[in-house]
Amino acid sequence: MEEELAAVWRQVSGESLPPGAVAVGGEESVLPGPFRVAAAAAASVGVATLAAGELLRVRGIEPPPVAVDLRHAVASFHSERHLRVDGQVPGELWAPLTGDYLATDGWVRLHCNYPRHVAAVCWGLGTAATREAVTEAVAKRRAREVQEAVIAAGGAAALLRTRQDWLNHPQGEAVAGQPLVELRQTGDALPKRLFESDRPLGGVRVLELTHVIAGPVAGRVLAAHGADVLHIGAAHLPRIDPLWMDTGLGKRSAFTDLTQDAGRARLRKLLARADVFVQSFRPGALARWGFSPEELAYEFPGLITLDLSAYGWHGPWRNRRGFDSLVQLATGIAAHAGLDHPRPLPAQALDHATGWLAAATVMTAVRRAATDGGGWRGQVALAHTAEWLESLGRREITDTGYQVDDLLATLPSAYGELTYVPVPGANPQWTEGTRLPGSDRPSW
Structure with missing residues (x-):
């Protein structure tokens, strides 16, 4: 260690x-x-x-x-x-539409924790904002097609790939x-x-x-x-x-x-x-x-x-939206046991x-x-x-x-x-709990 x-x-x-x-x-x-x-x-x-x-x-x-x-x-x-x-x-930490979906040739994860990302999924896939509708829409497409359609609409998505596929990808190389x-x-x-x-x-x-x-x-x-x-x-x-x-x-x-x-x-x-x-x-x-x-x-x-x-x-993805769970799929971490299902x-x-x-x-x-x-x-x-x-x-x-x-x-x-959970380390401390968003003046 x-x-x-x-x-x-x-x-x-x-x-x-x-x-x-x-x-x-x-x-x-x-x-x-x-x-x-x-x-x-x-x-x-x-x-x-x-x-x-x-x-x-x-x-x-x-x-x-x-x-x-x-x-x-x-x-x-x-x-x-x-x-x-x-x-x-x-x-809840995850919104209802956030999750892993099975396409015709593999898995893709959609990040829908924010309204604009939900809108991108619905717009990109031409579907209603329900789990059942998105599942059906994804099931008719290839995983890469789903990923790119959602990203083009301003959303966040990643298909499940192997570690080797990531290393061979231009972004993996970068x-x-x-x-x-x-x-x-x-x-x-x-x-x-x-x-x-x-x-x-x-x-x-x-x-x-x-x-x-x-x-x-x-x-x-x-x-x-x-x-x-x-x-x-x-x-x-x-x-x-x-x-x-x-x-x-x-x-x-x-x-x-x-x-x-x-x-x-x-x-x-x-x-x-x-x-x-x-x-x-x-x-x-x-x-x-x-x-x-x-x-x-x-x-x-x-x-x-x-x-x-x-x-x-x-690399080509330098401006792409991404979150922890998506990066795990993209880099092959979530495929450590195979491509049958993402394992975070x-x-x-x-x-x-x-x-x-x-x-x-x-x-x-x-x-x-x-x-x-x-x-x-x-x-x-x-x-x-x-x-x-x-x-x-x-x-x-x-x-x-x-x-x-x-x-x-x-x-x-x-x-x-x-x-x-207090921050580990050499006597770190906070003196007060979390404030409401925007409750302070934007000044020092």
């Missing part, structure tokens, strides 16, 4: 990890399946905890020893499943040549002054424009290590309430409509005083509003940006791992900006994380399960009392 963690730390920070720097406890058998999801969870949590500790060191504080408990790391990868509001499950994490300097700026604090990210302002799981998890981890995280959304955009409640811990929430001139002007004012900008729009989407990486680096030379995407920034990972591991890696990258960039100066840009992608998970190898399928009750904590929130 230490070898895998050291390899990821080297990719995130460019530094070697001394032997024994991280203590990992527990067994990988807490999760079923052949993929080493528990190892990925421990490594992701471990590098973020290391990054937080190195920031403390910059502040002149000796960090506590880094220890990662596999059970706690896995529980954090299941955080949305363990969330309770006043002791009750807060709602992803195979990319690093798990990329962090590079974007311009010159004086070293960033860190305000006095005993928290790794105390006084650091993080502007977050993300949705679903990976990006919000990154912001949640940063908030747990002391960052002032302001999530920006829009009143007209839909949300999945249980995911919002789970990933909104410790953050403020404001609305700004980027389709309007006033909204874009407000975002610029926020960016001018932000230290970090975390965003998960599709590659190129923000550029149409004047927020391309190049424009951000020019206008805000000391800004740290962290970009998340589904399939990366190279035992957690939304690509989302959660990518979120933790994003947080580690941000903290490393803050450290670099404090010691060396400059603006920095980090990039992570679900498909890159999928390749890393594949590289960890397989294991014998065992499943001892795990208990979570002793790990859980509670906080009051705008929704009621939240029972949640």
